[in-house]
Amino acid sequence: MKSLLHGRMGTAAGFTLGAVLLLGVAPAVLPAFNLALLGKFLCFAIVAVGIGLAWGRGGMLTLGQGVFFGLGAYIMAMHMKLADASLFGGSGVPDFMSLYGSGEVPGWWEPFRSPAVTLLAVVLVPGLVALVLGLAIFKRRVKGAYFAILSQALAAAFAVFLIGQQATTGGSNGLNGFRSFFGFDLKDPNNKLMLYMIAAIVLLLSLAAARQLMHSRLGELLVAVRDQEERVRFLGYDPATVKTVIYVVAAVLAGIAGALFVPLVGIISPADVGVIPSIAFLIGVAIGGRATLLGPVLGAVGVAAAQSSLSSTFPSFWVYFQGLLFVLVIGFMPGGLASLPALVRRRRRTPSAAATHEAAVEPAAAGAAAPSPAAPDPVSPTPAAPDPEARRKATTSEEVSR
Amino acid sequence: MRVSVTNRAFLPLAAAAMATVLAGCGSQIADPASAGSTASSGTSCVDTSGSSVKVGFINSLSGTMAISESTVFDSLTLAAEEINASGGVLGKKLEVISEDGASEPTKFAERAGKLIQQDCTAAVFGGWTSSSRKAMLPVFEANDALLFYPVQYEGLESSKNIFYTGATTNQQIIPALDYLAEQGTKSLFLVGSDYVFPRTANKIIQAYAEAKGIEVLGEEYAPLGSTEFSTIVNKVRDSKADAVFNTLNGDSNVAFFRQYKSVGLTADTMPVVSVSIAEEEVPGVGLDNVQGQLTAWDYYQTLDTPANKKFVAAFKAKFGSERVTSDPMEAAYTSLYLWKAMVEKAGSFEVDKVQAAADGVSFEAPEGMVTVNGENNHITKTPRIGKINADGLIDTVWSSPEAVEPDPFLATYDWAKDLAK
Numbered sequence: 001m002k003s004l005l006h007g008r009m010g011t012a013a014g015f016t017l018g019a020v021l022l023l024g025v026a027p028a029v030l031p032a033f034n035l036a037l038l039g040k041f042l043c044f045a046i047v048a049v050g051i052g053l054a055w056g057r058g059g060m061l062t063l064g065q066g067v068f069f070g071l072g073a074y075i076m077a078m079h080m081k082l083a084d085a086s087l088f089g090g091s092g093v094p095d096f097m098s099l100y101g102s103g104e105v106p107g108w109w110e111p112f113r114s115p116a117v118t119l120l121a122v123v124l125v126p127g128l129v130a131l132v133l134g135l136a137i138f139k140r141r142v143k144g145a146y147f148a149i150l151s152q153a154l155a156a157a158f159a160v161f162l163i164g165q166q167a168t169t170g171g172s173n174g175l176n177g178f179r180s181f182f183g184f185d186l187k188d189p190n191n192k193l194m195l196y197m198i199a200a201i202v203l204l205l206s207l208a209a210a211r212q213l214m215h216s217r218l219g220e221l222l223v224a225v226r227d228q229e230e231r232v233r234f235l236g237y238d239p240a241t242v243k244t245v246i247y248v249v250a251a252v253l254a255g256i257a258g259a260l261f262v263p264l265v266g267i268i269s270p271a272d273v274g275v276i277p278s279i280a281f282l283i284g285v286a287i288g289g290r291a292t293l294l295g296p297v298l299g300a301v302g303v304a305a306a307q308s309s310l311s312s313t314f315p316s317f318w319v320y321f322q323g324l325l326f327v328l329v330i331g332f333m334p335g336g337l338a339s340l341p342a343l344v345r346r347r348r349r350t351p352s353a354a355a356t357h358e359a360a361v362e363p364a365a366a367g368a369a370a371p372s373p374a375a376p377d378p379v380s381p382t383p384a385a386p387d388p389e390a391r392r393k394a395t396t397s398e399e400v401s402r
Numbered sequence: 403m404r405v406s407v408t409n410r411a412f413l414p415l416a417a418a419a420m421a422t423v424l425a426g427c428g429s430q431i432a433d434p435a436s437a438g439s440t441a442s443s444g445t446s447c448v449d450t451s452g453s454s455v456k457v458g459f460i461n462s463l464s465g466t467m468a469i470s471e472s473t474v475f476d477s478l479t480l481a482a483e484e485i486n487a488s489g490g491v492l493g494k495k496l497e498v499i500s501e502d503g504a505s506e507p508t509k510f511a512e513r514a515g516k517l518i519q520q521d522c523t524a525a526v527f528g529g530w531t532s533s534s535r536k537a538m539l540p541v542f543e544a545n546d547a548l549l550f551y552p553v554q555y556e557g558l559e560s561s562k563n564i565f566y567t568g569a570t571t572n573q574q575i576i577p578a579l580d581y582l583a584e585q586g587t588k589s590l591f592l593v594g595s596d597y598v599f600p601r602t603a604n605k606i607i608q609a610y611a612e613a614k615g616i617e618v619l620g621e622e623y624a625p626l627g628s629t630e631f632s633t634i635v636n637k638v639r640d641s642k643a644d645a646v647f648n649t650l651n652g653d654s655n656v657a658f659f660r661q662y663k664s665v666g667l668t669a670d671t672m673p674v675v676s677v678s679i680a681e682e683e684v685p686g687v688g689l690d691n692v693q694g695q696l697t698a699w700d701y702y703q704t705l706d707t708p709a710n711k712k713f714v715a716a717f718k719a720k721f722g723s724e725r726v727t728s729d730p731m732e733a734a735y736t737s738l739y740l741w742k743a744m745v746e747k748a749g750s751f752e753v754d755k756v757q758a759a760a761d762g763v764s765f766e767a768p769e770g771m772v773t774v775n776g777e778n779n780h781i782t783k784t785p786r787i788g789k790i791n792a793d794g795l796i797d798t799v800w801s802s803p804e805a806v807e808p809d810p811f812l813a814t815y816d817w818a819k820d821l822a823k
Contacts, residue, residue, distance in 0.1 A: 033519040037512070099558055100598060160625065164596060172597045172626065173533040174507055177540040187544055188429045267537050271506040312513070315463035315502035 011211065015204065022200040027193060039196040039264045041304040042203050046257035048285045048300035049206045050250030055282070056290030057214060058246045059226035061144075064151030065254045065281050067158045068126035070273030072255030074162075075125060076262045077175040078109055079118035084179050086113075095177070101167025109168070115182055126255030127248050134244035141240070143229070152275055159274030174269025181263040199260045203297070206253055211293055213249070222246055254281075283322060287329050289338025299336060446546070447522040450751050454495040457482070457738075458517035460528035460538075465505025466627070466652065470730070471530045473682050474552060475500065476721055477731035478527050481738035484716065491742045492751070499523060507537035514538045518547045524751045525550060525741050527734060532556060532598045539564060548753055550741060552734035554677065554699070556602035557810040558821075560778040562757055567737040567772075568730060569700050569783050570810040575603055577785035578647075578675050578698035579610050581800050587644040589617040593634060593658065594649035596623040603649050603677070606812070606821060613817030619643045624650065629657035638672075639665050648676040655679055659691035669694035675787075680728035684794045692790050699729040700783040701769040702796040710768035726795070727768075736767040740774060740781070770805065780808030 026038060047065055054060045081094040082105070089095070092113075093105055111117045133154075137147060162169045169175070184191045213219050224232045225239040232239050262268050271277070281300070288299020303322070311318040329336060333343070448455070459478050461471040482496045490496060499521045501513035510529065517523045518541070525548040529535045535551050542549045542563040554569040582590070592607060594600025604621055611618050619641040622634045635658065638646055650658055655678070662674070675696045681703050684692060703714055703726055713735060717727050740763060745751055748759035761776020772781045782805040788796035812818035 031520070033515060036515070040512075100601065163626070166596075166598060166601055172507075172531075173536045176507075176511065176537055183430050185429050191429070265508060265512070266540060267508050267511050269507045269533060269537070272508050308512075311464070311504065312501050312516075315504070316468070319464060 015208065018207070019200075019204055022204065023197060026200075027196065032189060032192065035196055036192060036264060037305075037308060038301075039199045040261065041301045042196075042199040043257040043261040043264065044281065044284065044300045044304050045297040046199075046203050046206050046260070047254045047281050048288070048296035049203070049210050050253035051281060051285045052290055052293070052296035053210055053213065053222075054246050054250040055285065056292070056296065057219065057226065058222045058243055059143075060243060060247060061148040061282075062151055062247070062250060063148045063275075063282065064153075064155035064158075064278050065250065066155045066273040066275070066278035067151075068130060068251040068254035069258040069261070069277075069281075070158060070162070070268070070270075071126045071129065072122045072258030073262050073268040073273065074169065074175070074258075075112060075118060075121045075255075076259035077178070077268045078112040079115065080178045080181060080262065081175055082109065082113045083115075083182075084177075087180055087183075094175075096170050096173070096175075097167060100171075106168050122255055122259040123252055126251040126258075130248045130251030131244065134247040135240070138240035138243045138247070152278065155273070155278040156275050159270040162270040162273070170269070172270060174267055174272070175262075176267035176269075178263065178266055186263065186266070195260070195264050199264060202256060202260060206256075207293065207297065213246075214293060218242065218245065280322075283326050285336075287325060287336055289336030291335065292338040295336050295338035298338075446753060447519070448524045448751055449522055450494065450524070452494075454497045455491065455751060456497045456499055456521055456523045457741075458514075458521060458523035458526040458528075459498055459500045460503050460510065460513055460517060460526055461500070462505040462530065462534075463500075463502040465503075467503075467505040467530055469686075470652075470682065471503070471505075471528070473728065473731050474528065474530065474734045476725075477717065477727070477735040478738060480717055480720055481735045483720075485738065485742055491745050492749070503528070503534055505531075507531075507533040510534040511537040511541050514541045514549070515545070518542070518545045524548075524745075525756075527552070527737055527741075529553070530730070535559075535564070536598075546753055548741070548756065550734075550737035552737050553730045554733075556599045557606075557812065558602065560780070560810055562779065563753075564779060565737065565740065565760070565774070566778075566780045566808070566810070567733045567740065569785070570780055570808050571603065571606055572809045572812060572815070573700060573783040573785050573806050574677060574698050575606060576610065576812075576815070577802060577806070578677070578696075578787060579607060579614075579616075581698075581787045582645055582647075582675065583614055583616065587616065589619050589641075589643045589645075591619050591638050591641050591643040591646045592621040592649070593638065593646060594621075594623055595626045595628075595651040595654055597626055597651075599651070600649035604647075606818065607647060609817050609821055624654055624658075626651065626654070628654055631658045631661040634658070635661040635665055635667075638662070639667055643672065646672060646674040648674050649678065650676075651678050655683065655687045656691075659687055659695075663691050669696075679790075680730065681726040681795055682728040682731070684790060684796075689790070689792075689794045693792060695790055696799070697788045697790065697796055698785070699788060699796075700785055701727075701729040701732040702786065702788050702798055703727045704795050704797055705768065705770075705786075707768060707770060709766050709770075713768040729769075732768050736765060736769070736772060736781075739765045739767070740772070744774070772805065775808050778808055778810055780810055782807055 027035060030038060047069055051062055051065060054062045082092065085094045086092045093103060097103060097105065112121065137150065142150065163172050165171060179186055181191065181195065221232065221237060221242050225242050229239045284300035284303035285296040286299070287303060288297065289295025307318060307322070310321070333339060335342070459475060461475040462468050463472055463475065479498070482498050485491060486495045499517060501517055503510040503513060514526060517526050527550045529538060529549065529551045530553050532555055535555065538549055539561055543561060547563060549564045550567060551564055552567050554574050555566070557571040590607070590611060592604045594604060600623065608618055620637055622637060624631065624634060655676070673696050675698055677698050679687060679692065679697055680699060713732065714727055718725060743763045743765055744756045744760050747763055748755040750756070760774050760779065762773060764771055764773040770784050772783060774781050784805045785802045786798045787800040789799045791797050812821060
């Protein structure tokens, strides 16, 4: 069983199972409202895949993914506002602009009338911003806490900028009230289902891409850069290039997620892209297991779902609970819930008195990993991972890449 | 390079799924006119067969707005209990489902969707900030449900799915300007938080001032939550304006008034008219800092009406004698009773019947008689200028002789023609 789970066939089986669950079972079982919620969580999961790569595999603590999420979201929202304005109003001017502004569409909105430009921009704008930032930051060898602070400051500045531009970005109201999505009526339940399906497919595709990346030469280099940046440099590689590429990938994923979020949720506001949401993206990733492929995804969906169900019952309690969970995971389980099976296995090998503890932990771990039988063996984010299996794996893929 | 099985297995799968999705997708918009008419795709799931009916309360119980919005939640709760104690609505008890908007527009939209689609509530009450209302508006319109919004706002809006029981601009801001003009104010300084309400309010004030020959000597904005006011207050002082019109929100008021006092400005030398400080906010801002300053609302706890005495007594009995009542709380309390009256007039909980019955429905509210205007879904209100007294309560210093008809688009004011295009 175990060898099957960790083999290539296992990976394929895992993706198939994931696809069946997301594309078949969920739409059949969940009522429309819950399916839309799940669609929103899947957007967060797409961001999480990118964070998993950048933070989990690359050691870049990206505290500002809200910026890229927001860029993708606002680009899509601007297009949808303009399209609605031409479809329904006839004037071509979004409603809020005539209410709060001059009633004229600013020049920098105009390109987004075109669906093609919008789709390209959703990918390219976050990508280019990340490229410029990445080169500027990593070439100067800024890392660790400085990088984290910088990325967070960026998220804060982005939100403040958006709030200040009432007439052109909707200010603190954000952009909402969309009626169509590339000509499709957003009130039609079939179209809502289609949007959910697109989000699920994009998530599966980004997982596939992330897996390929992790097992590529670049992926190996990335882990090496995370663990021993200087040594990688001495070997003749430029760590800045490696980091920048991954940072761009994470930004593009966040941008695409943002663009999907807008039609699914129907609103984007500065409160969705600032510091707090940027940190919230990270919490799910940390809890799920940042260095694994599926950990971030399951963590992001799990935390978002827990927040959605718990925060109504215990509004003020949720914030503390989330914080506590984050502290506990970072303090006692840096590998996240995905590292539980490995932890348990290690304990089992050492004949300690942890038997009772194990019994309590095992079912939880099994539950957390249930929809992800194909999770590749988690590479522990701590450099000195005493997991022989992970080490063996690393060597084999190294050989392949040579 | 290693070739993975994954891609081979996955791509056809993805293609197949994509094909299924596209084959099953719904209507495209060919004719915008017909697309508009399919609005009621969300068929109501409200269950009125039992002995109770569900209503939703949506307030920020966490986040920066929690301190204000929880008071509205309290007065809504009081109204629901009173209604249930007196037999419910159409013989059915109200079953309240409460959701937390968490001070985020996106959360408000999501939770409103839950209250409508999943909980099947007959009507929803709540919201505070303009952004929360703007976020919920399309949700209520798409699902053809009802929202009762209890806070004064910037106007320029009207939806058949929202009933606005707080003041619109001609029931708060314009009367305040009329009052100032009557007092001989010749110049004004405008201070506000940087978001939609203050910006729109100040646009109206500028237009009014121009028409009435009042000089606006300055218009300054501070970011929401900002507590740095020395620059702005110095500008205010140097302007030597007759009065200040204050549309700051929340914590900013504390810093502003403290600074205002410390540079030697007082209510006598340069009065400040505030539109966001009610009884509830006075202790937070500091009574020392705001005593004697003016406010513009439609309700004060000190109002001497039988309905208000009953409301204040009931509220204090339930939540404690140290608690105060304020304008948004009163508007929320009133909104639940107005919905009850509409439902009873319609003889049904169905949204379209309630909407049809709404026009002319009235209620003897704590602020006085209010009547729903079915054309714009706002209500008549009696504007009042108040002065903060030594107890931290607000005394009425001027009151409109009669309730004012709501005019959210200021259509009846010549000078406001360019505002609401």
